[in-house]
Amino acid sequence: MIRTPLRPLARILDARQKGENPDAIERENKRIRHEQMRDQSRLRAEGRLLVLGVFFFCAFAVIGARMGLLATTDPVEPRAHAPGAVISASRADIVDRNGNILATNFETHALYAQPRNMVDPEAAAEKLVAVFPDLKKERLIKDFTGKRKFLWIKKKISPEQMQAVHEIGDPGLLFAPRDMRLYPNGTMAAHVLGGASYGKEGVHAAEVIGVAGAEKYFDDYLRDPANGNKPLQLSLDLTVQAAAERVLYGGMKLMNAKGATSVLMDVKTGEVISVVSLPTFDPNNRPRPLTEGDASDTPLFNRSVQGVYELGSTFKIFAAVQAIDLGLVNARTVIDTKGPFKVGGFKIGEFRGKNYGPLSVSDIIVKSSNRGTGRMALQIGAKRQQAFLKSLGFFEATPFEIVEASGGKPLLPKRWTDLSTVTISYGHGLSSSPMHLAAGYAAIANGGFQVKPTLMKQTGPQLGPRVMSARAAADGRRMLRKVVSEGTASFGEVPGYFVGGKTGTADKPKRRGGYYKDKVIATFASMFPAHDPKYVLIVTLDEPVETSGDKPRRTAGWTAVPVAAEMIRRIAPLLGLRPAVEPDKEPVVTLISSN
Incomplete structure (x- = not known):
């Protein structure tokens, strides 16, 4: 900004010639300068208030959106975990030539224990044996009261078993989400499908990998997220x-x-x-595969x-x-x-x-x-x-x-x-x-x-x-x-x-x-x-x-x-093949008499 002199020489000389007071010119210029400075200060303050208002608006909008999102999601207890390799748990389905499911995924849970957080290890072991008869009570008590910080108890459990463990109520017994490979037709086409098992395992996910048959041959395709979980279609006809x-x-x-x-x-x-x-x-x-004897x-x-x-x-x-x-x-x-x-x-x-x-x-x-x-x-x-x-x-x-x-x-x-x-x-x-x-x-x-x-x-x-x-x-x-x-x-x-x-x-x-x-x-x-x-x-x-x-x-x-x-x-x-009916031989007509 160009500052105007308070006592411009030209105007002062002109005022003296006319017999006017030169101080009036100075006072007028001071008044104009003060008004300009006041206007600039007001504009600067209004700009700051506008920026501050926009900032608070955005902040409240973000907070409001986050509160709305939290209000519409299911409550999940947060758990701290160490950073590590990401485990891909997804696996594509396998279907027959007509789209019938041969292999798919089923959501289930695994059961693990953190002995340091257990309230009554011996009582928990006794109740777990009642839910899972194949477990050994003495072995569980030894694991729960020893120096171990973590141990798997069951890699796959049913919803009924999960509820029964819930009712035990011990905070040291926890559940890990799992995707289990399910073959809904049981033994059908078993040698073609082969089977799957768990690879990398963590508390929050487990990797499902093929171990035999088509599950292993096409393992890379079935695990590749780039396929968008598009099912693998086989030539088999389930019927x-x-x-x-x-x-x-x-x-x-x-x-x-x-x-x-x-x-x-x-x-x-x-x-x-x-x-x-x-x-x-x-x-x-x-x-389990045989370790000795004839493979057949x-x-x-x-x-x-x-x-x-x-x-x-x-x-x-x-x-x-x-x-x-x-x-x-x-x-x-x-x-x-x-x-x-x-x-x-x-x-x-x-x-x-x-x-x-x-x-x-x-x-x-x-x-x-x-x-x-x-x-x-x-x-x-x-x-x-x-x-x-x-x-x-x-x-x-x-x-x-x-x-x-x-x-x-x-x-x-x-x-x-x-x-x-x-x-x-x-x-x-x-x-x-x-x-x-x-x-x-x-x-x-x-x-x-x-x-x-x-x-x-x-x-x-x-x-x-x-x-x-x-x-x-x-x-x-x-x-x-x-x-x-x-x-x-x-x-x-x-x-x-x-x-x-x-x-x-x-x-x-x-x-x-x-x-x-x-x-x-x-x-x-x-x-x-x-x-x-x-x-x-x-x-x-x-x-x-x-x-x-x-x-x-x-x-x-x-x-x-x-x-x-x-x-x-x-x-x-x-297969859509109709049986061909062989026509009977034409009857032989014998002429007996004609009249």
Whole structure:
């Protein structure tokens, strides 16, 4: 601001000339200056008051909003805790192909104790034992009266148990919130889901991690918050799975088998619609793994992917379709199956010493001739046989999306000799899982394309490279149909569904070498409907014995085949397949007379 002089010289000189008093000019200028200073002070004070008013308004608004928020929330007792790593407790659901829940989260609590805050440790221990009978009173008293500052009592408790502990009323007994993994269908699809447990644990949260099956294979996806808890959708159909488990369990008991497994696969997508392994378990209460003995003796053992067996005569169709594909034979080519037939100094015989003589390729499959299949295999040769079986996936573990599948790698011969070529052609000398067999049969069923087993729902066909000609695959399907309509799998006929398949009965190997004389692995590998297959079904029974006759019968035709037929009868309608009704023959009209 420019200050104006109180006695400006020009005005003073002018006033003196006019005879006016110069002091009046000074007084007037002082008055004007004082008024300007007063106005500036007033404006400054008003500005300060405005800023102070805005500050108090904002402060009261924040306080009011906070009080309103507190008034609308549930009261929670604050607890101090040390800073640490954040535990992510959320985990996405697992659903079947139709959106039905297979695995989800359930809010529960864990019980822990702070002994230093306990009023009456001995009385609390006695009352806790009444609520949880599996706890030991002496052990609790020792923990409560010792030097421990913190201890877990129960990792999961029910609401009723929580209320009972509340009623004990000891301030040293506290609850920790938990997300428990819940499998609402119990044992259903247990080997696929696997199970979950707790990882990092804290008082305020616990990390749920997968320990087996799909829960472990997809653990990163299920725990990733970036997925927005979007459920993991599998290819399984819960309704079909339930029917398959019920039928297979009944069949296993009826056939006095030690264990059983089944695989139902879509032949064009590789989707596994149902997979069963028995005996099973409840993933809500997963048993402990065996530390010694045979792994297959525990219900945790997944026979569909971990069970690596010699699958017997089910392999014969592979030799037949490859020989046809290479142009070495056709379905009508006659091959002499008479003995003797020796390879590498070993005699190749038939089941129960039969001697069929000359048979067509089709009849070799229908009658399940070892010699006929072996002679075709020798024409194919070891290298071409290896390449073909490798293209079908028999050299590596299946890519099925559960962690156990990686351990089911086929057992191959160390040296692939002519003898190996012959024995492998009829299912001995190479051990693989039922899941491998399902993928191999799917290639025949879908017209000759490789498919890979998958647990994920697909949006359309997922055909891989061609592994055989469409003509060879079609011939293979016709031969498999004849096995059911005319051959060893006659019990597999299901009216209206035109089942095709092949039986396989292999002596069960001993752990230290050699084979049991009275224990077998019986398998029926099937597809339906055979003229236009939609699904492949593999049923394998471990040590079955059918005892309805005078003598015990163990072959697949008497054991695995009836079980598979009943399963197809139950699940085919659930899959949307209508039975085809074969029209009756037109009546023959005989003309007696005409008038």
